[in-house]
Amino acid sequence: MTRVIGIVSGKGGVGKTTFSINLGIALRNLGRKVVVIDCNVSTPHLAYYLGKENYSVTLNDIFREEVDVKFAPLDCGGVMFIPASEDLKDVINIDILSLRTHITKLCKGEEFDYVILDSAPGLGREALSVLQTCDEIIFITKPTIPTLTDITRVAEVASKMGHSNFHVVLNMVRNKNYELRALQAKNLFKTRILGTIPFDEIVMDSTALGIPIMWHKPDSKVSVSYLNIAANLAGIKYRQVSKLRKFSKRVKKFFGGIKKSATKFRS
Numbered sequence: 232m233t234r235v236i237g238i239v240s241g242k243g244g245v246g247k248t249t250f251s252i253n254l255g256i257a258l259r260n261l262g263r264k265v266v267v268i269d270c271n272v273s274t275p276h277l278a279y280y281l282g283k284e285n286y287s288v289t290l291n292d293i294f295r296e297e298v299d300v301k302f303a304p305l306d307c308g309g310v311m312f313i314p315a316s317e318d319l320k321d322v323i324n325i326d327i328l329s330l331r332t333h334i335t336k337l338c339k340g341e342e343f344d345y346v347i348l349d350s351a352p353g354l355g356r357e358a359l360s361v362l363q364t365c366d367e368i369i370f371i372t373k374p375t376i377p378t379l380t381d382i383t384r385v386a387e388v389a390s391k392m393g394h395s396n397f398h399v400v401l402n403m404v405r406n407k408n409y410e411l412r413a414l415q416a417k418n419l420f421k422t423r424i425l426g427t428i429p430f431d432e433i434v435m436d437s438t439a440l441g442i443p444i445m446w447h448k449p450d451s452k453v454s455v456s457y458l459n460i461a462a463n464l465a466g467i468k469y470r471q472v473s474k475l476r477k478f479s480k481r482v483k484k485f486f487g488g489i490k491k492s493a494t495k496f497r498s
Contacts, residue, residue: 233338235346236464237365239389240372241381243352246402247371248276249434249444251349253454254369255310256445257461261469263344266304266311266337270330270361271351272322275315281307282441289316293333294325300333301340308446311343327356331364353381354388362389367396369425369464374401374410379419386420398425400460405430426460428453 238251248271255267269277269290278286286305290313292298304311316322334346348365351357362368368389370382386397399420401413404427413424429452437447445454462469 233341233343233346234367235334235338235348235365236367236369237348237350237361239350239358239361239368239370239382239385240352241370241378241383241385245352245371245373245378246428246434247352248280248349249438250369250371250400250402250428251347252277252280252310252312252443253445253457254461254464255312255345255347256308256443257454257457258345258465259310260445260458261461261465261467263461263465264311264342265345265347266313266343267347267349268313268334269315270327270348271357272315272325272327273351273357275317277312277349278314278317279441280438280443281312283307283312283314286314289314289321291316291321291325294327294329300337301342327360328363330360334364354385358385362392362394367398368394369398369400370420371400371402373403374412374416374427376411379411379416383420397422398464399423400425401427403430404428425463426456428456428460 238247240247251267255265258265267277269275272291278284288298288303288305293300293303293313303313305313338346348361350361370386372378372382397420399416399422401416401424404410411419413427417424431451431453433448433451434444434453437444440447444451445457448454458469
């Protein structure tokens with residue numbers, strides 16, 4: 232059964248789109264079939280973060296019934312995605328609240344294990360359309376009181392809409408004294424903390440390059456955090472294979488091949 236997950240925040244600038252993309256890549260690395268959809272039609276960034284400047288289909292086309300949602304996903308390194316149009320004229324005359332109808336249709340074939348909806352921040356029409364559509368919510372927040380307070384308001388609205396399956400991810404964690412720890416956040420929200428992601432400037436570097444951090448620096452602490460979060464979401468255990476172990480395996484394989492060749496030669 233396809234899991235439809237809304238990636239939600241109380242305000243912008245907390246790394247929601249970065250999280251959506253890299254979570255999709257991490258789930259793909261775990262063998263899951265994923266599509267990430269840019270539901271922030273007023274200020275879309277998903278395609279930019281993927282380094283995609285040209286694309287043939289957008290979510291706006293789907294809303295205008297010009298493209299069937301089943302044929303809309305585009306491939307980017309094994310992760311499927313549907314961008315939103317960056318052309319201002321494409322924001323006019325679209326029904327963002329029809330998102331649920333289209334996502335329901337996309338899920339019928341069970342082609343994907345996960346549909347990840349990258350929401351607009353706050354509680355505008357775009358954000359509400361994601362809340363109406365998703366089955367689960369992952370709140371992305373910095374570990375500070377103001378940003379945590381903002382998602383508390385969104386969580387209250389989501390609860391009134393019938394949601395109860397919440398997860399929280401603490402992003403850009405610097406381990407400063409003024410930051411809340413994971414246990415404190417868990418006690419505040421009375422819900423599951425899916426994981427924490429450390430602050431690292433290489434994330435900004437990867438964004439500027441249009442290469443997700445999971446591809447740009449796959450062995451970084453940030454990338455490992457995404458893999459752990461993806462595993463927690465999928466309900467499996469993730470065991471990191473270090474560079475040293477990878478190198479050791481390659482060395483053993485190399486020398487094993489030499490040994491076999493030598494034995495064959497002597498015989």
